[in-house]
Amino acid sequence: MGWSYRKAIKVGPFRINLSKRGVGHSVGGRGARYTRGADGRKHMTLRLPGGFSWRRQVGGGSRRTRSRSRR
Secondary structure, eight states: OOOOOEEEEEEEEEEEEEETEEEEEEESSEEEEEETTTSSSSEEEEEEEEEEEEEEESSSSOOOOOOOOOO
């Protein structure tokens, strides 16, 4: 298993997420949260009492990919 790094800085309802892959951010409270990860994917998470949660990717969620041209 390799090393990893993750740190979250909270400023009110906002959270800055630092990781080995980059910087992401999220906003919301305990019941609902919108997150944009370091890779560009966006998620909406809803949490209910009792440990139930629902998570859905929002938008196209374009990941950064490299296109290679063959000759």
